[in-house]
Amino acid sequence: MSHIKCILTDIEGTTTSVSFVYDVLFPYFREHIQEASSLPSNLINPIIKATMDQAHQEGKNLTTSEECLEQLRQWSIEDRKFTPLKTLQGYIWKKGYEEGKIKGHIYPDVLPALEEWKEEGIDLAVYSSGSVQAQKLIFGYSEAGDLTHLFSRFFDTKMGGKKETRSYENIAEELDLQPDEILFLSDVPDELKAAREAGYEVIQLVRPGTKASTHFDNVDDFSQITF
Numbered sequence: 001m002s003h004i005k006c007i008l009t010d011i012e013g014t015t016t017s018v019s020f021v022y023d024v025l026f027p028y029f030r031e032h033i034q035e036a037s038s039l040p041s042n043l044i045n046p047i048i049k050a051t052m053d054q055a056h057q058e059g060k061n062l063t064t065s066e067e068c069l070e071q072l073r074q075w076s077i078e079d080r081k082f083t084p085l086k087t088l089q090g091y092i093w094k095k096g097y098e099e100g101k102i103k104g105h106i107y108p109d110v111l112p113a114l115e116e117w118k119e120e121g122i123d124l125a126v127y128s129s130g131s132v133q134a135q136k137l138i139f140g141y142s143e144a145g146d147l148t149h150l151f152s153r154f155f156d157t158k159m160g161g162k163k164e165t166r167s168y169e170n171i172a173e174e175l176d177l178q179p180d181e182i183l184f185l186s187d188v189p190d191e192l193k194a195a196r197e198a199g200y201e202v203i204q205l206v207r208p209g210t211k212a213s214t215h216f217d218n219v220d221d222f223s224q225i226t227f
């Protein structure tokens with residue numbers, strides 16, 4: 001894999017435990033969702049409008065901001081990868097991180113590997129369903145310190161869904177690289193499949209609780225990925 005110029009990593013289940021997301025971040029969001037009402041209108045209004053539109057497409061008629069926030073709370077329980085929900089989560093988590101109530105979980109093998117790869121001249125980037133703001137928070141206020149300087153780019157679902165091949169083509173274009181110069185790391189087989197269809201090299205991370213797929217090379221942690 002000496003031709004790899006960029007490593008693109010997923011977060012949940014890859015750099016970070018699924019339980020941190022499900023047991024810390026999502027409950028924090030639901031407990032603090034009412035703080036959305038005090039966000040500036042240019043931030044919250046597009047989220048409310050998009051939620052009304054999405055609910056309408058699904059046959060539900062939401063007429064108030066309160067109903068929309070309740071819908072978003074429900075969608076967060078279902079872990080819907082609805083971009084406006086992910087954007088709102090980033091806004092709500094910001095205060096929690098800044099006040100020291102949340103610290104981003106990062107597996108201990110991640111930082112040494114990222115530093116080594118960067119030293120070898122490999123570019124590092126992130127692609128997660130969490131918004132770019134949420135990604136910068138998780139790495140910026142991580143248990144291992146501020147790791148944001150390690151990454152040159154952050155991509156979220158504004159590039160497209162993580163199970164869609166087109167998203168990986170979009171990211172390769174943004175990075176100005178050939179797809180086979182990018183190695184994508186994720187725990188989710190459907191994401192790896194989409195990236196491979198776009199021409200990426202892929203490796204599955206099999207963290208505790210993840211089932212290894214027979215379709216992809218896999219590792220237990222970042223230290224097993226060598227070039």
Ligand SMILES: CSCCC(=O)C(=O)COP(=O)(O)O
Pocket residue numbers: 010011012013021025086089127128129130131134135138162
């Ligand atoms: C990076 S923010 C927290 C994680 C999150 O909200 C999420 O949806 C995780 O998605 P991923 O694509 O990193 O598995």
Ligand SMILES: [Mg+2]
Pocket residue numbers: 010011012013014186187188
């Ligand atoms: Mg994941």
